[in-house]
Amino acid sequence: MSAARLMFVYNADDGLAAALLDAAHKLVSPATYPCSLCAVTYGAVAMRRDWRAFLRRLAAPPRFYHRQKFERDHPDVAEPLPLVLIEREAHVSTLIDARTLASIRDVPALVAMIESRAPDAVEAPGEG
Secondary structure, eight states, X not given: OOOOEEEEEOSSOOSHHHHHHHHHHHHHOGGGOSOHHHHHXXXXXXXXXXXXXXXXXXXXXXXXXXXXXXXXXXXXXXXXXXXXXXXXXXXXXXXXXXXXXXXXXXXXXXXXXXXXXXXXXXXXXXXX
């Protein structure tokens, strides 16, 4: 049996121009920024260190999607973004939906939720 794989789907566009606009939006009006997953896992321009450390503990390399690529690759998933999905044995299901992500305020809370909902996707510290 292969390890469960996490998929992180951002409610944001890909590319440098989009990244610059997102950074400005997060700084000027963080309350109206449309991607709670981005807001928790990234600062203005870079991935948060504690998030990067958590990603290294995943049992399988995660997949990251921006809105357009996700919609092209997974047209059958019609849930509001952002999302955290889990893939087990080629079956993809929602691990954390957009509403729940909107309630998460920091990396430790997000990590705790992922670890509690998908322990098979995360290696214990010191494993691997």
